[in-house]
Amino acid sequence: xxxxxxxxxxxxxxxxxxxxxxxxxxxxxxxxxxxxxxxxxxxxxxxxxxxxxxxxxxxxxxxxxxxxxxxxxxxxxxxxxxxxxxxxxxxxxxxxxxxxxxxxxxxxxxxxxxxxxxxxxxxxxxxxxxxxxxxxxxxxxxxxxxxxxxxxxxxxxxxxxxxxxxxxxxxxxxxxxxxxxxxxxxxxxxxxxxxxxxxxxx
Numbered sequence: 001x002x003x004x005x006x007x008x009x010x011x012x013x014x015x016x017x018x019x020x021x022x023x024x025x026x027x028x029x030x031x032x033x034x035x036x037x038x039x040x041x042x043x044x045x046x047x048x049x050x051x052x053x054x055x056x057x058x059x060x061x062x063x064x065x066x067x068x069x070x071x072x073x074x075x076x077x078x079x080x081x082x083x084x085x086x087x088x089x090x091x092x093x094x095x096x097x098x099x100x101x102x103x104x105x106x107x108x109x110x111x112x113x114x115x116x117x118x119x120x121x122x123x124x125x126x127x128x129x130x131x132x133x134x135x136x137x138x139x140x141x142x143x144x145x146x147x148x149x150x151x152x153x154x155x156x157x158x159x160x161x162x163x164x165x166x167x168x169x170x171x172x173x174x175x176x177x178x179x180x181x182x183x184x185x186x187x188x189x190x191x192x193x194x195x196x197x198x199x200x201x202x
Contacts, residue, residue: 003035003118010111016090016104023104025051029089032056033115034079038123038197041065042132044167045088045103056084064168069126070191071198081198083119087112087131103131124193125162127155136162146175152186163190 010031016023030046041056049059055077057065066076075081088103089111095101112135116122127133133148134141140155140162142148148155148164155162163186166172176182 003033006114006118007033010089010115013089013110015106015110016092019104019106023090024093025091027090028054030054030056030091031086031089031115032077032079032082032084033119034081034083035119036080036121037083037119038121038200039069039082039194040119040122040125041082041084042125042127042136043084043086044129044131045086045100045107046091047100048091048094051091056086060170061168064170065128068165068168068187068190069194071194075198083122085112085115087129087135108135123160123197125160126190127162127164128167133162133164137164149182149186150179156189161193163193165190 010029013029014027017027028046028051030050043056046056047059047061050056056062057076062076066073069076071082086103088107090104090107092101092104108131125136127136130145133145137148137155137158140148140151140158142151145164145166149166152164155164165186166175166182
């Protein structure tokens with residue numbers, strides 16, 4: 001099966017809508033796979049704005065993420081450069097406090113391995129959040145996002161290398177202010193790796 005056929009199956013998926021605890025709205029998978037991209041953004045799940053747009057990271061967190069990566073929108077949304085594959089492909093809904101629910105549990109077991117198998121050329125995984133870190137980092141997952149991000153250099157020894165990041169939500173601004181090493185040490189390394197991979201495609 002080629003990627004186009006697989007994407008058609010993904011976009012027709014209704015696993016979460018037909019589950020015992022069904023999705024509270026119609027499924028709308030949002031992803032950007034790329035068989036030439038060397039950089040993968042492994043996120044959590046689309047938020048409400050992304051669900052509405054059908055395009056990944058069309059919200060303030062996307063602005064911050066692109067700044068962290070050191071790339072513009074054109075590069076970010078080019079599947080020849082960047083692949084985007086959340087752990088849950090559809091917006092999972094909101095909890096009683098108005099926060100996004102975790103990725104649907106049905107999604108990754110059904111689709112992640114087969115989608116990743118179509119992208120063996122990935123040379124850098126940028127992980128956002130606990131669910132993506134658990135899947136991509138294996139034993140390097142230390143039980144919390146904070147612990148993994150603080151120990152971020154361990155991810156560079158994986159194959160492919162992984163750079164773990166906190167979610168770029170503006171809700172994490174306090175954490176970023178309390179941890180200046182993130183901007184001073186981690187982001188320059190991330191941007192340098194992204195720039196090298198993009199330059200190698202030129």
